[in-house]
Amino acid sequence: MRSRPSFLTDETIIRALAEHWQPVSEIAYLPWGFGAHHWRAGSLFVTLDQLEPRHTAASLESTYASTAELAAAGLAFVCAPVPTRSGRFTVGTGVGALSVTPMLDGRSPAEDEVDKPAILAALDALHRTPPPAGLREWAPQAGPGFADELRARTAVPWTSGPLAEDARTALASRGDAIKRWNDRYLELAALAASRRGSWVPTHGEPHNDNQVVTPDGLRLVDWETLAVAPRERDYADLPGTPGLDPEMTELFALDWRLSELREYADWFSAPHTGNEDDVIALEGLREELGLG
Structure with a gap:
C-alpha cells in the first residue's frame, strides 16, 4: 500500500x-x-x-x-x-x-523483463511437490448470491467517502455482466471440484511484482495466497503456456475478477478519504469492470 x-x-x-x-x-x-x-x-x-x-x-x-x-x-x-x-x-x-x-537483495522485474523460463521452471517444481498436510484448498471467492447481493448493495447511494458514488455507479452499471460472470464462474468451479484429485500446490499470484531477481536467482514472495488448486491458477500472467486447460484458465480469470470486485465493493462502501490508495483502487475497479 x-x-x-x-x-x-x-x-x-x-x-x-x-x-x-x-x-x-x-x-x-x-x-x-x-x-x-x-x-x-x-x-x-x-x-x-x-x-x-x-x-x-x-x-x-x-x-x-x-x-x-x-x-x-x-x-x-x-x-x-x-x-x-x-x-x-x-x-x-x-x-x-x-x-x-x-x-532480499534484488528487485522485481517489469512485466516485459520477466524471465519466463525461470518462472515456468519454478512453478513446475512447485506443482510437482506434495502439498504440506495443513495446506488449505482453494475455494470460490464469490458464491451463488454474489451478483444479486451486489446489485442490492449498489441500488442506493453510498456516502462513505469522496469516491464512494463513483465506485457504486460503476458497479451498478455492470450488474448484468457481473451476473453472467458469476454464473459462469460457479459452473467452472463445480467442474474444478470434480477434478480435485489433480490439484497441486499453487502460489496464486506469481506475477512480476511477486518475483524478485537476486544474485542467487529468482525468488517468489508474498505467499499468503498459497493453496491447493488446479495448476492453471498460477498462469494468468503467463499466456501461451502449453498444456493448460482452457476452462480452468477461464475459471481463474473470473476468480481474480470477482474477488477484486468484492474487495473493491467493500473498500468503497466503507469509510475512506480519497488518498492515493483509494484512487488506485478506483482505477482497478474500473479496469475489472471493463470500463477503461
Whole structure:
C-alpha cells in the first residue's frame, strides 16, 4: 500500500519484532504493493496482512507454515517467513497479523523483463511437490448470491467517502455482466471440484511484482495466497503456456475478477478519504469492470 496505516504505529511494530523475532534499531515504511502494508527493519521485511475476506488468523498461520515447509523441502525460490521464537510465523496485532521474511537483495522485474523460463521452471517444481498436510484448498471467492447481493448493495447511494458514488455507479452499471460472470464462474468451479484429485500446490499470484531477481536467482514472495488448486491458477500472467486447460484458465480469470470486485465493493462502501490508495483502487475497479 502506498499510504501508511493510520491504525498501527512504527513503535508497535518495533515492540512486536523485539518480543517475537529480534530487536531492531530502525524501521522504515515501504510504499510497495497493494493490499498489505510493508516495512524494512534492518535485514527484515515486515508485512501486515489484514485478514478478511481471504483469511482467518488460523488459516494465515497455516499458510505461512506450509510455505516454510515447501522451502524446507528444497524449493530454493520460495522466500519463506522467518519463525518467531515460539516457532509460529504470524503475530496478531488486533488489526491484522505481522509476519517477517528476509529482506532480499534484488528487485522485481517489469512485466516485459520477466524471465519466463525461470518462472515456468519454478512453478513446475512447485506443482510437482506434495502439498504440506495443513495446506488449505482453494475455494470460490464469490458464491451463488454474489451478483444479486451486489446489485442490492449498489441500488442506493453510498456516502462513505469522496469516491464512494463513483465506485457504486460503476458497479451498478455492470450488474448484468457481473451476473453472467458469476454464473459462469460457479459452473467452472463445480467442474474444478470434480477434478480435485489433480490439484497441486499453487502460489496464486506469481506475477512480476511477486518475483524478485537476486544474485542467487529468482525468488517468489508474498505467499499468503498459497493453496491447493488446479495448476492453471498460477498462469494468468503467463499466456501461451502449453498444456493448460482452457476452462480452468477461464475459471481463474473470473476468480481474480470477482474477488477484486468484492474487495473493491467493500473498500468503497466503507469509510475512506480519497488518498492515493483509494484512487488506485478506483482505477482497478474500473479496469475489472471493463470500463477503461
